[in-house]
Amino acid sequence: MKLKFLILSILFFTGLSLQAQVRFEAKVSKNKLGVNERLRVDFEMNQDGDNFRPPSFDGFTVVGGPNQAVSNRWINGDRTYSKTYSYYLQPNSRGRKTIAQAEITVDDKVYKTTPVDVEVTAAVEKPTDGDDSELIASDNLHLVAEVSDASPYLNEGITVVYKLYVSPRISVSNFREVDSPKFSDFWSQNIEIRELRPENGEYQGEPYRYVVLKKAVLYPQKTGELELEPLTLSVSVDVPSDRRDIFGSRIYKTINKTVAAGTRTIDVKPLPDGKPAGFTGAVGKFSMDVSTTKEKLKASESLEAKVEIRGNGNLNLFELPALEVPSSLEMYSPERIENVTTTLNGKQGSIIDNYTIVPTRKGQYPIKPLNFSYFDPQSETYKSLSSQEIVIEVEEGPATGGNVVAGNNRQSVNLPSEQFRFIKTNTNLKPLDQQAFFRSWTFWGSLFLPFAAIPLFILFGKRRDAKAADVTGNRRKKADRLARKYLSEAKKNLGNQQSFYESLERAMHNYLKAKLHIQTAEMSKERISEILREKNVADETSTEFIEVLKSCEFARYTPASNTAQHEDYEKAVKVISKLDKDL
Structure with a gap:
């Protein structure tokens, strides 16, 4: 009986001594890593200590830490304590390396960890890391510039859409624009985004959420390789840490991450040879309409002639064909009317030149057909449009010697006798009172006034010469x-x-x-x-x-x-x- 009691006592006190034993060890996130990866090292102890001294980390660069985490739990009346110091290391070179001993003092006694060996290999294609918040944010946050066509023709419209992809493993609380692209060598138009709406999508085959931040339509103005400057953002990212709250939920850490969309290269092709006569740089798909508000009218009445180019392309960036009329039609400078909207499909709408024309004589006046050429990037060919000839008939007014031909400036005019009805042929003349003009004030004034005006003429002449000389x-x-x-x-x-x-x-x-x-x-x-x-x-x-x-x-x-x-x-x-x- 005494022997049994003695054995139980020994086992009990041995268990108490084992439970009270200090445990201090080093753990690494991996024992083999590439030279372009990072290593996480945790120094973990089961009792609170003082004077923690980390190793020198020879062969590594400390890029994060020390981060301190403390866990104190009670489960069924038993207390579990843990304290961890964490470091993030970047290897300096390839080869076998050793994480030396770390030291801690507990109850005036020094404890040391066991050295840990790791092998650093050549760079890996997809670097991974332990729980480094910066790398977690980098791996789960991407800013992408999506270009509709990386090899357009000169003056052909392309679109660029900037999307921010966010993995479900992290969340974004805020962001601001650090640098905006200037789109040099492009004619550009931003498309307004009224509201940022998160959408579900994929990034490199994995499920992501994304939001469209910026959309723009670009028309390259020169050929060759052109660069699109990157969009740069500063993003506040909530990243899960290795710490948990008293309820066991993971605690998130907020970091500021700068992301950029990267520079995109656009290879702009020149327009092919064989440009039609009168080609002014229109690229897209267009139609032309030439019309007038009237084809029959009286002299001194007015009509409006409209030259309209409608379609999808580089509207505003080319010249409309000019209207030509006979000299007997007085034409004023056109009024430009633009009804253009910009979407992800480019510029759409119409450009109108509205002419006001006033005929001066009776007759028939032809308006020459107009020709308009453009380059169609879909068929990669030039196309030409032509309008119909329009004949303006002036029914009433001063007559001409016949029908007027466009460009003929010499016209015979036949005026009716009624034009001079206002001239009176039967007069009732009365004699004027005879007054002596000679030696009157009017006579002397008329005589000397030219001489008095000579100095004024000289003065004005000098001023005129001075202005002409300037x-x-x-x-x-x-x-x-x-x-x-x-x-x-x-x-x-x-x-x-x-x-x-x-x-x-x-x-x-x-x-x-x-x-x-x-x-x-x-x-x-x-x-x-x-x-x-x-x-x-x-x-x-x-x-x-x-x-x-x-x-x-x-x-x-x-x-x-x-x-x-x-x-x-x-x-x-x-x-x-x-x-x-x-x-």
Whole structure:
């Protein structure tokens, strides 16, 4: 009996001593990793200690830690305690490496971990990691730029959509735009996104949620390899950690992660040879309609002629064919009407030139057919459209010697006798009272007034010669009038940001077309700078002109105040005046 009691006592006290034994050990997330992976090392103890001293981590770079986690649980009256120090290591080279001993002091006694060997191999294709929050965020958060066509033709519309993919393993609480792409060498138009809506999708074959952040339609303005700058975001990401709350639920850690969509390269193909005569750079699919409001009218009445190009393509970026009428039809400059909407399918709608025509004589007047050519990127061919001839019949008015042929300026005019009915042939004349004109005040005034006016004529003549001699001033005034003529439409749209900057950019392009005889397809900023340099334009003037064009581009992405619009307008007036003087 005594022997049995003695054995039980020994076992009981042995169990108490084992339960009270300090456990301090090192654990690694993996024993074999690539040189491009990270290693997590946990130093775990079952009792609280002091003076923790980590090893030197030779052969590694500490990229995270130390992170401290404490767990204190009671299960069925039994207490379980755990304290962990965690580090994240990046290997410096390949080979076998050793995690040396760490030390801790518990009840004035020093405890050490057992060294751990790990093998570092060559870089792996898909690096993985333990529980590093930064890497978890990187592996589960992706910003992607999706391009509809990476090899378009010059002036062919493409779309770019920026999507933020988020794995179900993490959540995003907030984000902000750090850097926005400028789309150099492209004519661009942002598509407004009224509301961010999360949708379900896939990323590399795995289920993800994504949200569309930005959509834009781009029309390349030069050929070759063009780069799309990346969109960069700062995202607040909630990442699960290895800690849990008192209910056993995992605790999430919020980190700020910067993600970028990456640079995309667009290989722009030149338009093929064989361009039709009169081709002005239209790319897409279009139809043409030429019509008039009247075909029969009286002289001095007016009619309207409409030239409309409708379809899907680079609307606003090419010239409409000009209407030609006989000289007996007085035609005014056209009014431009644009009904264009921008979607992911590109620019759609119509461009209309509305002419007002007033006939002056009776007769029949043919309006020549118009021809319009465009390039269809789907069939990769040029296509031409032609309108029908329209004959305007003027029924009443001054007659001509016959039907008028377009371009014939000489016309015989037959006027009826009724035209002179207002002239009276039977007069009732009365004699005037005879007054002495000679030596009267009227006589002397008429005699000396020309001599008195001679000094005034001399003064005005000198002023006129001075103005004529001021070549620089005259050129400046002429250039200023020319600039304000081209910018009149932009001035009307001051206060409406989108319309103002579109008309301002169009005015700058129209000025170059009129002055340098270049087409819309050559309107890239690099090409403009090259042409101005060939024309011996001052570098300062060329730079100012390009800066105005950049302001028009930037205004599509950022709001601009009325003050900024007025400043850009004055800059445009100034730079066109200077440019006209240099040219």
